[in-house]
Amino acid sequence: MSPVRCDSVIVRFGGEIGIKGEWTRRAYEKLLLRNIKKTLDYHRIIYGEIIRERGRFYIKTGMARETAEKLTRVFGVSSASPAIETSSKLEEIIRKGVQLARETFPAETRFAVRCRRTGKHEYSSMDVCRRLGEQILEALKERNLKVDLKKPEIVVNVEIRGERAFLFSETLTGVGGFPLGAQPKLVGLLSGGVDSPVACWLVMKRGCPVTPIYFDNTPFTDETTTERALETAKALFEWAAGFPHIIYVVPHGGNLQIFREKCPEALTCILCKRMMYRVAERIAEREEAEGIVTGESIGEQASQTLQNLRVLDAAVNKCPVHRPLIGFNKQETVDLAKKIGTYEVSIRKAKSCTAVPAKPATRARLKDVEAAEKNLDVEKMVKETLEKTEILEL
Ligand code: ATP
């Protein structure tokens, strides 16, 4: 129920940013402002002045509703409201407030007026609530409105800041977190399935830009699998306007072929993942990333028992492996995937990997896996794989 003439957006970013020490808070605010501007440019939103205040930005724009919507997808933003700016003169606040009610209140609405105020004025916040409430009732008598302070259907909020005031009745919730770039970069193993994009998103929410890596298992998968992975990367990048939108595509089918020829079949998935980790570690080094993110969670697949995860971890030693979904139920991951916009893409039809054995090892032992790898020139495989790796810009 956005009023037609909104000309501003109030962007709030209290939460965790607000409780940081002075220096960090300023640095995060600056980063957040940069990310907001990049997001608006990315979506070709025209905007004017941006006023910075503690815990808030006020953005001047004729595209207020769209701006508020897009900004709920910027990490660090806790909420955004399309608003009408007026001066802080009481008559003007009342005039605009009545207009807002006239344009947006259906008959019989139970409403409340709330006011927050900083600066010196001839009136109190209570005066604003009372006067505006009365005037709305009076001006829209025929609609049979009611003031209801406890359970209003619509709240007219008045936010007064010195000489300026903002009126709004709608607040869109953001995801909070830290502005992207507040923490170092990570590389993300992105398969295109439901889990890995969510895992990447969760670390992005904590401020880490993610460079995705996709392992192309052709001929055990095909172009539908690759296409799906690239599309999920694009969906994820909707949360990273102004950051490089690149993905590493690693040809991995040849490695799988070698495992199948030379190693016990039951270990195929573990050998495959260990090779992925090793390659990812090298890419992380090149990208100056601080670690690897994966979508694994305890017991979610045969390959994801704690014993197996331990064997996977042993493949790398320079780079920690982060698993934000470790304790998630599938439904929790699915719900989040829907919320962040990756789910629809992730469930598209794609060929699943045909190298997966009928009976994959669920409790692999490191010594067996290392014995299997003794038959291979692992270092050479890593090197050759990296040479064939491509970087795509999406
Ligand atoms: P997802 O839903 O993310 O595909 P999954 O539950 O199917 O995960 P696995 O196939 O065992 O689980 O993979 C575990 C993790 O390994 C994935 O979450 C992802 O991070 C990584 N991974 C698996 N396959 C690939 C791939 N082809 N390219 C990049 N990363 C991959």
Ligand code: MG
């Ligand atoms: Mg999957």
